[in-house]
Amino acid sequence: MTQEKTQAAAEDGTKTVLVAGAGGVIGRHVADEYARRGAQVRGLSRRPVTGARWDHLPVDLLDRDATRAGLEATRDTTHLVFGAYIERATTAEQIQVNSALLTNALDGLEAADAPLRHVTLYQGGKAYGAHLGYFNTPARERDARLVQPNFYYDQEDILRAAAAERGFHATMLRPEGVVGYAVGNPMNLLMVIAVYASICRELGQPLRFPGTHAAYDALYQVTDASLLARATVWAGSEPRAAGEVYNITNGDQIRWRHLWPVFARHFGMDYAEPQPVPLADAMPHHEDLWQGMVSRYDLVPTPFEDLAGWSFGDFLFRSGFDNVTSTIKARQHGFEDCLDTEDRFIELFDRLAAERIIPPLG
Incomplete structure (x- = not known):
């Protein structure tokens, strides 16, 4: 140049x-x-x-x-x-x-x-x-x-x-644990949870956390994709961001122990205690069930292998240690955007249902 x-x-x-x-x-x-x-x-x-x-x-x-x-x-x-x-x-x-x-x-x-x-x-x-x-x-x-x-x-x-x-x-x-929706991109924690919950409900089963008790109780954090997009725009025009590295998350921490019962209520399901299940092994067996759900609920057709990254979910739901990064540096340099993770999950589940990616909720 x-x-x-x-x-x-x-x-x-x-x-x-x-x-x-x-x-x-x-x-x-x-x-x-x-x-x-x-x-x-x-x-x-x-x-x-x-x-x-x-x-x-x-x-x-x-x-x-x-x-x-x-x-x-x-x-x-x-x-x-x-x-x-x-x-x-x-x-x-x-x-x-x-x-x-x-x-x-x-x-x-x-x-x-x-x-x-x-x-x-x-x-x-x-x-x-x-x-x-x-x-x-x-x-x-x-x-x-x-x-x-x-x-x-x-x-x-x-x-x-x-x-x-x-x-x-x-x-x-x-970022960490990015949540959002993009067609055909399975490396997405939101879709792992939403599709898993939808299939469990269709089977008449309660919602269970499919990972370990250690992961169930550990501190975790996620990054909303729209918040990360706003951080990207900010970094591209903020002089203080030149040459810097920033942790970008929603700004809070969660424990799955607190969120999964909330998810169950929102999906209109009973909730049961955690039961470790290897999603990458279990969920492909329900592909025919999902295809029937696509027809029954008039969902947007998406290849099952592109719907959710089950191995990705297995890794996260078996990480039995605190996963927390500090976002203080980004805030000090001017990016102060934040979201309540529990509220955001609920909003995104509703959006997936409204756009007919998953069946109606509740």
Whole structure:
């Protein structure tokens, strides 16, 4: 990027936003939030995004040459929001593939001579070791990295080096337990709970927490996807956010022990004590039942494998340790948005029912 173009972009308040991973629950909410605020938005994903009010680009970020060709159409991009992610079986494979996604996106925009001003990169609790077991809480952004390799670290190093070399700013956001709805994106705690509860009710069973007693009693936190989208917009224009890392959650902590009886009442179900059930093993057996529910309740047809991430739910509902991060730094720097998690779950369940994603409640 030329110095003249960088200066012109800095002086121009308009935003042209490119969202990588726009088909995911995070990317979809961010793209919608920027579009709602009047920005020009383009979303990258391998599959089309139903109902998008912004331009969709089917770019494969793993293909370096295809990425460069595809990003020619985004040469006016001022803000990159990077939410693309590919799951792999080993740490080394995760690092390799997810580093390539980010590198190809950055290099594609550089080749297009885009006037890039800011990049937002999403991380998560794995940065603190949440996937390994107990970690020090409340976790703070200044906590030291772990000796365990992690693709978040590699991506952050890649991004910081590119920002220093090419003259844009970068911010890393760390949500936890993201809840929201996006068609065909199963890595979503909201959908795990909503679909599990709907199937249990259809079977005439009470609602049981399907994890361990330790997880039932541990402190946990979630991040509403719409709140995270607002944090992303804030980070992209807040000077104090340049080069910083922020934990972003709803701002409160929960215990599943308190919430699951509330969920049962809202779904019109009886509640029973926890019973560990491996969802990834149990729930696929109810695919035919769900297809019957789609017809009976006139639900939006969604492939069962895209409806809920059962392995994702199993992991969270078996994490028997406190999972809490501090959001003080974001508040001190100006992002003070917060939500009551119990209230928000109820609102989102109602929205899923109203949009015929799950059957009517109560």
